[in-house]
Amino acid sequence: MIRIAIANQKGGVGKTTTAINVATALAATGHRTLLIDLDPQGNASTGLGISHAERQQSSYDVLIGDCDVADAVLATRVPKLDILPATQDLSGAEIELIDYEQRTHRLQQALDKAEQGQWDICLIDCPPSLGLLTINAMVAAQALLVPLQCEFFALEGLSQLLQTVDRIRGRFNPGLSIMGVALTMYDRRNRLTDQVADDVRACLGDVVFKTVIPRNVRLSEAPSHGMPALIYDYRCAGSEAYMQLARELIGRLPHREEVAA
Template sequence: MIRIAVANQKGGVGKTTTAINLATALAATGWKVLLVDLDPQGNASTGLGVDHAHRERSSYELLRGDCALEEAVTTTRVPRLDLVPATVDLSGAEIELIDYQRRTHRLEEALDGAPPGRWDICLIDCPPSLGLLTVNALVASHSILVPLQAEFFALEGLSQLLKTVERVRSGFNRGLSILGVALTMYDRRNNLSSQVADDVRAVLGKVVFETVIPRNVRLSEAPSHGLPALIYDHRCPGSEAYMSLARELIGRLPKPAEAA
C-alpha cells in the first residue's frame, strides 16, 4: 500500500481540501483508497459526510493501540474510498504519546496491520503543525505531498517543513521522499500569485506540479454538504483542477500491483 502524507504546518492552505479531492479522484479511477484523518479538527471526516455520531473509533484510538486498523475504518459516500475519522480527542494525543514506546512509529505500526490488497493507497491528512502527529504521518509514509498557498510567506513556511522532512528522513524513515508540491488558492488576477509560483518553481523545479488549484467558491462550499468538490460540482474550475492534479499524481506513482 502506497502511503502519502499531505502536510503543511501552515493552516488554511487547502491541505484538507487537497486530501479529500485527490482521494476521491483516485477512487474514481479505480484505486482502493484509505484516507486517514490525523487532524484533531476532523475536517476531512466532516468533508466526507461522516458525522460525529459515526466516529466511534478514530485515529486517536488507533494511535493509542486501543483498536486495530480495520476497527477504526468507516466507509464513505464515495465508492472505493474508506476513512479513518478523527475526533477532538486527538488533540490530547501529542501529550499522551510522549510516554509510549516508539511513539513516532505508532501510525506506521497500525498501517502495517492492513490486510494485504485491501487498499492500494493511503493518504494521511496531517494537522497544521510539525508536532508528534505530523511526525507519525511522515514516519509512516513513503512520500509527502505539500499543498502550498500562492502567497508571500509560502517559501518561508516550506523551508521549515523541508527541514522537518530531512530530520525524519535521517532519524526515522530513510525512504521518505517529496512526491510533489501543489500550488493552491491561485488567483490568476493577482500578480503576486504568479510571482510566488515562479519563485517556487525556480527553487524546487520539477517537484512542483504543473497543475495549480485556483481560488474557487465551490471548493469552499462542498464540505458544508459533506461532499468532495468533485462530487458536489465536478464541472467547477476547482474540481477540474483537482482532476488534473490527480492525473499528474498518478503519473508519479507506481501502479497498485507494483506497490503491493
C-alpha cells in the same frame, strides 16, 4: 499499499480540501483508497459526510492501540473510498504518546498490521503543525504531497517543512520522498500569485506539479454539504483542477514492486 502524507505546518493552505478531492479522484479512477484523518479538527471526516455520532472509533484509538485500523475505518458515499475518521481526542494525543515506546512509529505499526491488499493507496491528512502527529504520518509514509498557498509567507513555511523532512529522513524514514508540491488558491488577477509560483518552480523545479488549484467558491461550499467538490460540482474549475492534479499524481506513483520491496 502506497502511503502519502499530505502535510504543511501552515494552516489555511487547502490541505484538507486537497486530501478530500484527491482521494475522491483516485477512487474514481479505480484505486481502492483509504484517507486517514489525523487532524484533531476532523475536517476531512466532516467534509466526507461522516457525522460525529458515527465516529465511534477514530485515528486516536488506533494511535494509542485501543483498536486496529480495520475496526475504525468507515465507508464513505464515494465508491472505493474509506476513511479513518478523527475526533477531538487527537488534541491530547501529542502528550499521551510521549509515554509510549516508539511513539513516532505508532501509525506505521498500525498500518503494517492492516490487511494487505485491502487498499491500493493511503492518504494521510496531517494537522497544521510539525508535532508528533505529523511526524507519525511522515514516518508511516513513503512520500509527501505538500499543498502550498500562493502567498509570500508560504515560502518561509516551505523551507521549514523541507528541513523537517530532512530530519525525518535522517532519524526515522530514509525512504521518505517529496512526491510533489501543489500550488493552491491560485488567483491570476494577483500579480504576487504569479511571482510566488515562479519562485517555487525556480527553487524546486519538476517537484512542483504543473496543475495549479484556483481559488474557487465551489471548493469552499462543498464541505458544508458533507461531500467532495468533485461530487458537489464536478464541472467547476476547482474540481477540474483536482482531477488533473490526481492524474499527475498517479503518473508519479511508485510501481507495486517498489512498494513491496
